[in-house]
Amino acid sequence: MPKNSAPAHSDSARPGPAARPGNTRRGLLFGGAAVSATALLAACTSNEPTTKDTPAADSRPTADTRPGKKVTIGFAGPQADHGWLNAINENARNRAEKYTDVTLDMTEGSNDTATQIGQIQTLINKKVDVLVILPADGRALTQTGLAAMKAGIPVINLDRAFASPQASRCYVGGDNYGMGLSAGRYIGEKLKNKPGAKVVELAGVDSLELTRLRTQGFDDALRNYPGIAKVARQAAEFTVESGQAKMAQLLQAQPQFDALWNHDDDQGVGALRAVAQAGRKDFLMVGGAGARSAMDAIKADDSVLKATVLYPPTMSASAIDLARALGQGKGIGGIAELEIPASLTLYSAVVTRDNVDDYLPTGFK
CATH class of the missing domain: 3.40.50.2300 (Response regulator)
Structure with missing residues (x-):
């Protein structure tokens, strides 16, 4: 995706049920896999x-x-x-x-x-x-x-x-809110029994509503796990290049954490490159959107990427x-x-x- 273009996902989409933050979309809503x-x-x-x-x-x-x-x-x-x-x-x-x-x-x-x-x-x-x-x-x-x-x-x-x-x-x-919620719940369940667990977030473009909603859903989910702390957040640009650069910064600033929530599987390709270059294997990563490359990596189970949250x-x-x-x-x-x-x-x-x-x-x- 071009650096300054709107992301592939909704730049004005309204999330899930009406009770969710930021949503005024009318009508009957349905959920399902x-x-x-x-x-x-x-x-x-x-x-x-x-x-x-x-x-x-x-x-x-x-x-x-x-x-x-x-x-x-x-x-x-x-x-x-x-x-x-x-x-x-x-x-x-x-x-x-x-x-x-x-x-x-x-x-x-x-x-x-x-x-x-x-x-x-x-x-x-x-x-x-x-x-x-x-x-x-x-x-x-x-x-x-x-x-x-x-x-x-x-x-x-x-x-x-x-x-x-x-x-x-x-x-x-x-x-979008539900993406963050699902990611937070998955990470929360994985780390709920680990004292002092730390998580970091590699977000998308911060000027976009969808990024705010994904972060808000993630934060709301983590509130149900008081023993887990989000210690850092870095915004990227939904591109491979930005994912690699921003992830490298996160890794340098945070020498130890237990989980990463990455908003987009395209920028996740770059994030995984940065992780490999740093030789880090001490945390689990959750991606977003559902790219085939992410699913292949999850199936191979040979990297820190253990899950991705769909935006189908x-x-x-x-x-x-x-x-x-x-x-x-x-x-x-x-x-x-x-x-x-x-x-x-x-x-x-x-x-x-x-x-x-x-x-x-x-x-x-």
Whole structure:
């Protein structure tokens, strides 16, 4: 990810349940393991009898693939200049290909707001049935979402939240506060019986709301473990280079600690380089986001990296399922409501050596 660009994760996403800090996102929220997030969407139905689904190629749950009303879904996202964003596009494309009744019209993607607005306006002019939009800048794209909704095209706002709830029919995103909470709980359980345990934090870009939320979730979790102290925090920039440089500084300043919470697996690649160069093996590391490289390292169990907390790019596959259901006038299986929810927040599962094989198909490069 370019040094000064917005990170692959939501730069304005609102976390988890309404009680969580910083969240004003409306609507019904759902939690579930990242791999099973789309299980909520299994068997998208109207009044049709349910049948067993054909398993997806990667064995993850998939919605009812029986042909229904044909739906054209417009998909607009930012430029895929980061592994997570590229995985977002791939998950959307692969999901759409599972349906014979879905046509996916995907833009090239751009980090330039004016360009992305123009791309979405083209999709509106084509009169697509549903729009899925991952904005380069949620606030800047709000008026475009409003315009689509006014034109009668329902919008699914993916990850980076619009400034107005009226700009979309449904929000689908990850849980930044929940990432920190899950990381803190995992580390807390590992160290709860160690007197005087110390932890450090390698955060993301401090000017971003998502970084603040991840730190806040982490700190809130650690409050449940009074014997554990966070002794240092260093902000990086979601890049390999910054991860290596900032981790080297942490290692020099902190000659002894027991655990590290790193916000992003891309910068974690650099962090692991710094750890190896320093010859340190005296602590455990928890990463963030769910990169394939992190999962491979966890499975190999040959480094300090023992877990990563997901920010699942499978959310775009869920968005395609929801868009199809919207276009066909259906609800989703597993809940009583006749309509799709107003909001779907994915759970930040912790991937460890014990469950890594389940999550490997979701790991992004």
